[in-house]
Amino acid sequence: MAEADSLFTHSQFDEAFKLFESNAESFYGNGDQENYIYCHLRMAACEIGKGEIDAGVFRAEQSLEHIREYLEDTTSIIAQAHMVVGSGYLHVGRNDLALENLLLAEPYLEEKTLNKAECLEEIGVAYWNNGNRDLALQFHERALDIRRKIDQIPASLIGDSNNNIGLVYLNEEPLQSIIYFNRAVDLYQDNPEQNRRKIALCYVNIAYANAELANYMEALEYLDRMDSIWADIYDGPHGNKAFVLNNRGRIYKMKGDFNQALVYQQEALKMYLNIHGEKHPDVANTFLLIGQIYQQKGDYERAAINYQRSVYSNLYDQSFADLYSNPEIKNFYNADILLTSLQSKAKAMEALHFEKSLKKRDIDGALTSYLLCDELISIIRQTRINEADKLRLAGIAAEVYENGIYIAQYLSEHSFKKKEYLKIAFEFAERSKAALLLQAINDTNAKHFAGIPDSELALEDSLKVEIDLLDQMLMQDISDEERERIKGQVFEYQRALRDFVSGLEEKYPSYYQLKYDTKLASVWDVQASLTDEEWLLSYFVGEKKIFVFSITSDKYQLFDVDKPEKFNSQVIGMRNTIKYRMEEENRSISKQLYQLLIPKMEKGKSSLTILPDGLLSTVTFESLIDEEGSYLIERIAINYDYSATLYLQKPLEQLHGDMSALLVAPVEFDANSGMSDLPSTEKEVNEIRYLLSGNGLTVDVSLHEQASESNVVHKLEEGYRYLHLATHGMVDEDHPGQSSIYLNADQSGDGRLYCSEIYSTKINSNLVSLSACETGLGKISQGEGVIGLSRALKYSGAQNLLVSLWQVNDQSTSELMISFYKNHLYHSDKEGYRDDLRKAKLEMIRSEKYSDPYYWAPFILIGR
Incomplete structure (x- = not known):
């Protein structure tokens, strides 16, 4: 059987199948049921490798039944059977069923x-297919790590891991992907004759990566190498041949030869139709690419029809009718292709309307x-697991919502259903805002209302804490082996x-x-919540337009303004001219942005809520x-x-701490921290203690060495109405989870309360004041806004936040607080607190x- 296994490892599926079949007959004759089933599972895997997917999945599922009937100790072989079934489903694009079996x-x-490595690798492929790029990378790296540590392993298996890692990087980091593809080719050269298929597929991937880098001639040269290889290996139609044709078409489109x-x-x-029939992700993707070519040629109707065919090829139980039929969003193969097809169809039909049909x-x-x-998008959000993959989806969604707002606004102006279309426009804008934060908070609330015991939630928290600690260790300068x-x-x-969350x-x-x-929340919900004196402005910043949703208790308007070419520079410039006290330049930029962003204010408005977007x-x-x-601020x-x-x-x-407050100020900081001392914070905290205690509140003060990380975190568990932190904050835009609030170190903590740790802390305060530098900043993510300390505090239960956008003199900060x-x-x-903050600023x-805005402008209230 070793010879058959070796042939299988080197993708010689026909020869391996015959040997496994012969061995199976011998084992059956000897009554060796376990090895008989093993051979049939290998035969199924050979069939899948040859492209005979239905036959392979059927044989593997039959083997599962045979296992349950004839074997007692079934754990290991059932796992192998599920792995083969999962592999089969992976090949036909059923990632849901593939993951179900592979994870079993x-x-x-x-x-x-x-x-183990093979199973991890296939799970990685399935996660990559459904858009979980970062998670896929983890599984592929784990598979590679296992393979490297096995003695006398065929080099081709190490090559497989490198090839799969390259695929994860392909679209966003093509240069990095080429490095992995070339490593794979070098490893396959260990036995080039046996690894011809794998080398050929690497050439296709290298061609794809070069096309992404606009190296079109080099990409075509790699594809030229393929023709003779595939002609020698495959007599008739095959998916690999179709894939090369697909890539040639893609490269010529990128060159402009439509x-x-x-x-x-x-x-x-x-x-592809000859191989798969109408229903398959490869068929859907090719219809999509054909549609894109017609769109480039200006034939919008044909483009839209091909996009529609792409949609229905991706739905395995719905049939194409015509251009104007609307599918149900369920039972699809590949969500990313489906989303792109629907989005492309929308753009084509928009162009068809404006440029031809009206x-x-x-x-x-x-x-x-x-x-x-x-x-x-709402469905896909449920399947994205890692934060980076969720943020990637948010960026894609932002374009959908921008175009949706534009069309809804246009229809509101050209139909009798003005209110209905304006309602849709607001819903698009609302879906684009902080969806991940809302999802996380909703998850916490769901656990509360579902009655999940605290003991189970404590286990989840402990797992998150361990992950956070390990992530912090990975940020350190450590050896490759330790990493x-x-x-x-x-x-x-x-x-x-x-597994815990699934459970x-x-x-x-x-x-x-x-x-x-x-x-x-709908626009009508917002209106119902506003008093006659309140005004709300919600923003959506698109590529070319800025949409401003203006809502009062009795009026809803949608404005759009052309986005200035140097808009980003203006926004950054405004902050910098205040921060560096460039008065003349600041007044000019501030006036320009006021004219751009603030509609005419109605009389009688005393408060304004801003829902910003992006920068x-x-x-x-x-x-x-x-x-x-x-x-x-002088007006409202x-x-x-x-x-x-x-x-x-x-x-x-x-x-539960409704009449209490926790005031924290380390005052002095370790010289190694790089942070300056804040002597005014002690006076600030003592003055606030005097004010609060004079109003009947129980006040807990932690100063100097008492303002240690472990002590403060422990106190937070008791619950306070007011939490005031007079200390430094540090923002890490590249790694938002590493943003932190500085406290004092002790035996239990390093003195930095990291953003990732705040997510695991229950704060539930009515007001959290961060009298610290840049605590309101973080990484700007399209569709999510600022990801940093304030976001983490909001998730942990803080109802209102007072934070700053840049470092300010601690004496002036103390007086404002x-x-x-x-x-x-x-x-x-x-x-609420907004009027109190306004009075302090005035x-x-x-x-x-x-009086200079440098001193008072950075402090903002998130909440009421």
Whole structure:
């Protein structure tokens, strides 16, 4: 049987199949049921390798039944059977069934074996297919690590791992992918004759990567090498041949030769249809590519028809009718291809309407396609697992929502259903805002309402803590060997966490239902929540337009303005001219941005809620200067939030520390931290303690060495209405999870409360004040806004946040904070904190010493 296994390892499937078949007959005659079934599973794998997928899956499923009937100790061989079934489903694009079987197999395969590595590799491919790029990379790297440690392993298997890692990098980092593909080719050269198929596939991948880098001639040269190889290996049609045709067409399209591109894509389509029939992700992808060529040629109707065919080829139980039929978003092969097809169809029908037909049904069809995209994005969000993959989807979704807003606005102006289309426009904008934060908060709330015991939630928290600690270790300067060891631990903890969450969903059905039952706030919900004095502005920053949603209790308007060519520079410049006290330049930029961003204000408005988008999250709207030369804060109180849904969301539970406050100030910092001492913070904290205790609150103060990380985290578990942290904050835009609040180190902690640790901490305070530098900043992510400390605090339960956008003199900060609390405790005649902050800022504006916006502008209120 060793010879058959060797032939299989080197992809010589016909020869291997015959040997396994012969061995199976011998084992059956001897009554050796286990080896008989093993041979049939290998025969099934050979059939899958040859492209005879249905036959292979059928044989493997028959073997599963045989195992259950004839064998007693079935764990290992059932795992192998599930692995073969999963592999088969992977080849026909059924990633859902593939993952279901592969994940059943993986835990029961013996550690540090070729079988284990192969299963991990195929799970990685399945995750890559459904858009979980970062998770796929983890599985491929784990498979590679196992293979490297096995003695006398064929070099081709190491090559397979490198090839798969290259595929993960292919679209976003083509240069990195070429490095891995070339490593794979070098490893396959260990036995070039046996590895011809694998070398050929690497050449296709290298060609694809070169095309991404616009090296078209080099890409075509690699494809030319393929023709003789495939002609020698395959007599008739084959998916690998079609894939080469597909790539030729793609390269010619990128070169601008659309006619030649169309010829190759149509040949590829004919071959794919011959092999797979109408229903397959490869067929769907080729229809999509043909549609893109027609769109480039300006034939929008043909483009739209091919996109529609792509949609229905991706749905395995729905049939194509015509251009205007609308599919149900369910039972699809590849979500990413389906999303691109629907989005492309919407663009084609939009172009068909404006440039040719002017028929309302075409522009209606475009809007309907965007609504279907939105429905699909909501489904995909449930399958994205890692944060990076979720953020990648948010970036793609932002383009869908921008186009959807534009068309809904256009239809509102050209139909009798103005309100209905404006409602849709707002819903698109709302879906684009902080969807991941809302999903995370919704998940926490679902656990609460589903009645999951604290003991189970504590286990989840402990797994997250371990992952955070390991991630921090990976940020250090460590050896390659240590890095690989830690990455292996991260992999195991993350797998345990995924299994734990899956177990919760199965054990508590109400948790699963509530987790994904996200009701977004409508424009009517917002209007119902506003008083006559309140005004809300929600922004969506697109590629060419900025959309401004203006909402009061009795009026809803949608404005759009052309986005200036240097808009990003203006926004960054505004912040920098304040930060570096460039008065003349700041006044000019602030006036320009006011004219761009602020609609005409109605009389009688005393408060303004800003829901920013993207880079606007770094703008201090308070310091915008109106046509009369006044700061906006002089006219109206201002607060911020991530989205209307989060703004209207009620607290999960009543605060158990309703009449208490925790005030924290390390004051001095370790010289090794690189942070300067903050002597004024001690006076600030003592003054706030005096104010709060004078109003009947129980005040807990942690100063100097008492302001240690472990002590503060422990105290937070008790719950406080007010949490005031007068200390430094550090933002890491490249690694948001490593952003931190500086405290004092002790035996239990390094003195830095990391963003990732805050996510695992229950704060539930009514107000968290971060009297620190740049605590409101973080990584700007399209569709998600600022990802940093304030976001983590919001997730951990903070209802309102007072944070800063740049480092400010600690004396002026202290005075503003004391003034803010005085206003809140003694002078406030309104609910919330925005009016109190406005009064504190106005005091500084009217003072001689701190009137410059440098001192008061950076502090913003997230909440009310």
